[in-house]
Structure formats: structure tokens, C-alpha cells
Amino acid sequence: MGTGRPNHTRRCGERRISVVGIRKAIARQMVRSVSTIPQFTEFAVFDATNLLAARQRQKQNGRSLTPLPYFIVALVKAVRAFPLMNSSWDEARDEIVVKQAINLGIAVNTSQGLLVPVLRGADQLDLSAIADQSARLIEGARAGTLKPGEMSGGTITITNVGASGPVETGTPIISPPECCVVAFGAIKPRPMVIDGEVVARSGAWISISVDHRIVDGALATEFLTALVGELEHLHA
Numbered sequence: 001m002g003t004g005r006p007n008h009t010r011r012c013g014e015r016r017i018s019v020v021g022i023r024k025a026i027a028r029q030m031v032r033s034v035s036t037i038p039q040f041t042e043f044a045v046f047d048a049t050n051l052l053a054a055r056q057r058q059k060q061n062g063r064s065l066t067p068l069p070y071f072i073v074a075l076v077k078a079v080r081a082f083p084l085m086n087s088s089w090d091e092a093r094d095e096i097v098v099k100q101a102i103n104l105g106i107a108v109n110t111s112q113g114l115l116v117p118v119l120r121g122a123d124q125l126d127l128s129a130i131a132d133q134s135a136r137l138i139e140g141a142r143a144g145t146l147k148p149g150e151m152s153g154g155t156i157t158i159t160n161v162g163a164s165g166p167v168e169t170g171t172p173i174i175s176p177p178e179c180c181v182v183a184f185g186a187i188k189p190r191p192m193v194i195d196g197e198v199v200a201r202s203g204a205w206i207s208i209s210v211d212h213r214i215v216d217g218a219l220a221t222e223f224l225t226a227l228v229g230e231l232e233h234l235h236a
Helices: 008-012 021-036 049-060 068-081 127-143 217-232
Strands: 039-047 087-090 095-098 104-106 108-110 113-115 156-160 180-184 188-194 197-211
Touching (some): 039 188, 049 197, 049 217, 104 127, 197 217
Parallel strands (some): 104 156, 156 180
Antiparallel strands (some): 087 095, 108 113
């Protein structure tokens, strides 16, 4: 027999999901980001020819790397040249706090939701160490074995939106209190003009979202241009 109470799930054709744990934390962080940080996004395309050649050289030496470590190496070099990208806004004192160490958050899609383990002291690591430590952090995030301290204290974040599909680009949301998040799209053949000729070259989109309280459009463009330059001149 029925209870006499309407079954709202069937009647409305909907299902309610209780939001707890990581999903609840993500929701709060994203609301905080878009409601407190005036952010804007810029886009660029880079030629990945040298990056792929560098990967091939590593493979010939017995090591197969994903594009991520190369993205990180280039990003660290660009941040060194533009330290404001590695800063935060002090709400209480209306001050910009420039961080000395580059503690790089790596956005990782997991079965529990988005996690951002932190590669500490990325500016002190070479390509091999970056590859090893980032792989460990990503595996730990997906396995649920990271300590809380390994997912806090980031100063700038990277997200590889093209890692699991043909996604070209996106408009990433800043992780408070950071100033910048950088997204890399899928590397694939695309038309480029080289020496006046239209040719097919491997390339990818980059997008950066930045805190407009700290960085203006001109500086963001200079930073993005520098990042493209670092990516296009990789020789690791």
C-alpha cells in the first residue's frame, strides 16, 4: 500500500544528490572565486614542434614523458620573468603578496571530483624531477593517498584540459587566493603560417585567467607571450 505521499522524484522527473565532502568543498571554492575575484581570460596558440621533438629525444633515451612536465618547465620560466603571476591579494590589508617559491597546483580529475595537489618548489626542479613528482602527485590524487598538506599552499595552478580528449581550450576559474590559472588544450595538427606559407604543424591553445586586481590586460598579454615563447623554444 502507498503512504499517500507524492513521489516527487517520479512526478518531476528529477533526482536529488546530497552534496558532501570534496564536491561541497569544490562548490564553495568556486563560488568564492567568482564572487570575490574580478577575473578575465586571455588565449593564445603555440607551435608544439619543439616540445614534441624534445619528447621524442627523451623517448629515445628510454623515458616516455607526457606533455605536462614540459608545460610546467615553460610555465615556471615565464613566472620567474613575471613574478606578479605568482601572487595573491590580501583582502584584509588591500596588499599584493608576491610569493617567492613557485608552488604549482596541478588540477587532477578523479573519481571523487577535482583535486589540486601541489608541486612544491617547482622553480627548484629540473625536468626529470618535475616529471617524477608530478606523476606521483597525480597518481596519489586519483588513489586517494595524498596527505592534506600535499593539496594546499599552491601559488599558481595548471590544468591540462586536453589530456583526456580533443578539448581545444577553456576559461579556467582561479583557485583563491591565487592570481592565475593556466589551461593547456590538446596538441594536434593545425594550420599555421611559417615563412609566408600555410603548413600543418602540431600546436595547442593556452588560456590564462588572472585576477584583475593584481594584473592588467597588458601585463597578462606579456606573460602569455613569454609563455608561448618558452614552449616554442623547448630543448630539454
